[in-house]
Amino acid sequence: MAIERGTGPDVSPENRAVIDDPPPFLGTWPRVYAAVVCYLAALIAAFYAFTVAFRP
Amino acid sequence: MRALDWFVLFAWLASIVAYGLWRGRGATSVNKYFLAGKSMPWYAMGLSIMATQASAITFISTTGQSYVDGMRFVQFYFGLPLAMVILCITAVPIFHRAKVFTAYEYLEQRFDTKTRALVTAIFLIQRGLAAGISLYAPAVVLSVILGWPAHLTTLLMGGLVIIYTSFGGIKAVTWADVQQMCVIFAALVFSLAIAVWLMPPGVSFVDAMRIAGAAGRLNPVTFKLDWNDRFNVYSGLIGGMFLALAYFGTDQSQVQRYLTGRSIGQSRLSLIFNAAAKIPMQFFILFIGANVFVFFTFVKPPLIFEPVVMKKIQGVPEYPGVEARYNAAFELRKSAAEQLVRARRFGDAALWKQSVTRYQAAQKQLESARQEGMRLAGRITNAADFNDTNYIFLSFVTHYLPTGIVGLVIGVIFSAAMSSISGEINSLATVTIIDVYRRFLQRDAGERHVLLASKLATAFWGVYAVVFASTAGSSFGALIVTVNVIGSLFYGGMLGVFILAFFFKRVGANGAFFGVIAGEAAIFAVAWYTKISFLWYNVVGCAVVLLAGVLISWFEAPRCANARPERSGAPSR
Numbered sequence: 001m002a003i004e005r006g007t008g009p010d011v012s013p014e015n016r017a018v019i020d021d022p023p024p025f026l027g028t029w030p031r032v033y034a035a036v037v038c039y040l041a042a043l044i045a046a047f048y049a050f051t052v053a054f055r056p
Numbered sequence: 057m058r059a060l061d062w063f064v065l066f067a068w069l070a071s072i073v074a075y076g077l078w079r080g081r082g083a084t085s086v087n088k089y090f091l092a093g094k095s096m097p098w099y100a101m102g103l104s105i106m107a108t109q110a111s112a113i114t115f116i117s118t119t120g121q122s123y124v125d126g127m128r129f130v131q132f133y134f135g136l137p138l139a140m141v142i143l144c145i146t147a148v149p150i151f152h153r154a155k156v157f158t159a160y161e162y163l164e165q166r167f168d169t170k171t172r173a174l175v176t177a178i179f180l181i182q183r184g185l186a187a188g189i190s191l192y193a194p195a196v197v198l199s200v201i202l203g204w205p206a207h208l209t210t211l212l213m214g215g216l217v218i219i220y221t222s223f224g225g226i227k228a229v230t231w232a233d234v235q236q237m238c239v240i241f242a243a244l245v246f247s248l249a250i251a252v253w254l255m256p257p258g259v260s261f262v263d264a265m266r267i268a269g270a271a272g273r274l275n276p277v278t279f280k281l282d283w284n285d286r287f288n289v290y291s292g293l294i295g296g297m298f299l300a301l302a303y304f305g306t307d308q309s310q311v312q313r314y315l316t317g318r319s320i321g322q323s324r325l326s327l328i329f330n331a332a333a334k335i336p337m338q339f340f341i342l343f344i345g346a347n348v349f350v351f352f353t354f355v356k357p358p359l360i361f362e363p364v365v366m367k368k369i370q371g372v373p374e375y376p377g378v379e380a381r382y383n384a385a386f387e388l389r390k391s392a393a394e395q396l397v398r399a400r401r402f403g404d405a406a407l408w409k410q411s412v413t414r415y416q417a418a419q420k421q422l423e424s425a426r427q428e429g430m431r432l433a434g435r436i437t438n439a440a441d442f443n444d445t446n447y448i449f450l451s452f453v454t455h456y457l458p459t460g461i462v463g464l465v466i467g468v469i470f471s472a473a474m475s476s477i478s479g480e481i482n483s484l485a486t487v488t489i490i491d492v493y494r495r496f497l498q499r500d501a502g503e504r505h506v507l508l509a510s511k512l513a514t515a516f517w518g519v520y521a522v523v524f525a526s527t528a529g530s531s532f533g534a535l536i537v538t539v540n541v542i543g544s545l546f547y548g549g550m551l552g553v554f555i556l557a558f559f560f561k562r563v564g565a566n567g568a569f570f571g572v573i574a575g576e577a578a579i580f581a582v583a584w585y586t587k588i589s590f591l592w593y594n595v596v597g598c599a600v601v602l603l604a605g606v607l608i609s610w611f612e613a614p615r616c617a618n619a620r621p622e623r624s625g626a627p628s629r
Binding site: 050 | 130134136137140142144145152223265266272274275277279289318319320322324331335339412416451512
């Protein structure tokens, strides 16, 4: 997707076109969101293992 | 504190103000002052969002929370990554495309003036209260360390923040936050390393963790469902998600951060960064608290960590008896902990089990003696629920950290507070100017006039926070919880109205307006009449707003369909 930049006659931020750019990794935003959810699940699992490991 | 600590502290504070002023230069228009000309990169927004959220309260109170209650508070943040994803999909593109300065401006585009005014008022009340508490926390730090009156330290803190926030606007705030977060991360690593290093000879890091575990301090996950329990996986995932949705999606102090992004993608990345970094950071801070707990297993902690109150209770007739019981319990626990370490070394399962039982019994005895001390403290301070949680970490820092590091850690606590307060007063000023002044009072005011009014509004909110913290701050208990409880009283209603705006196309202005009123009434009723954990207030409030909003709009629909056309969504400022 071509990124629009405010290079037209009116470049004030209020009138600049809104840019909806892709993520710099994983290709698409839905993949990034899925990665975040997996990361959360992994964190909870790791914390649970931590809790169990140090439970007396 | 020694001379080197003072030097480090004041050099750090001066550098924050200087850096903020330097980065904030050139704020010559309202857009640049409030939105940094929509030029900020994702990492600056992300760190600024974290800095605004991670106030001094986070360091003072969270470590203390871990000391007394373990690490389960981390569950409070489990819903945050889910909320970030939802906001990336909804709020970020919607607010960017609406080209608004504030989230509440969007509500007028979607509903009407009265809904915008109502939610604006709710924000100003709740964020105004939170700003006062955020400022009170570092004032406690300085008053403890210097022995100065709290109002003097409040004034010093507030004054520094007002200088760079008033002159530089959001750009100064954001870049100062970036600088502060970098040093905060470094100081956290230092604090943990030193806490571990200060353990007595013969007690390894693993030993320390075993001791903390035996005392129930290494408990970041609880799957047991209890509606009255503030922190478990369910309340964290569901209640925490609603709170994070409301905080990051409807609170201008956060929305304004990602509105400064140069694109929707940059704003999304800043939230994704938060989703990834926030939970590990909180875990780390709580882990420091757990290690401070172990440190105080071998070094006798004061009966009461609040030094002024500690001095006062020494004059009470019952004190010698309480102190004797406390000292005996401490020695017993210390000896049990040493036995526990030996049992682990020998790998003797039977001795280990016996040592754990003995240690836990000694811990209970110590807690019981400390409770007696707390009751004495409560009696002489006329505070029924006296709490010294906020002084635990400070006591450790000031008495046991090496020279120079004390100044750095205290400086970090200051900067954490300053980053939160600057964000809060900047957002309060933005809402005051955009949603009140320019909307209702001076609709035709020119750019220079509004810019000057914006700077004055920032200074006003700074002064307000100073006055509020000086007069009302001392009446708050564990600060971290107080801030979140106050937020939860209002966020459910605010979140509900934004969900109506984003997802319920048929809901009209009256449904939204009266829905918010119904939601807030429900939250206050739940808070007043039940003992349900505050994390659920957001869920209840949001659900009532949605239900009331949909029902009212449904009943109104036949009448309104012929009464007026659909709103065009034209900007209102």
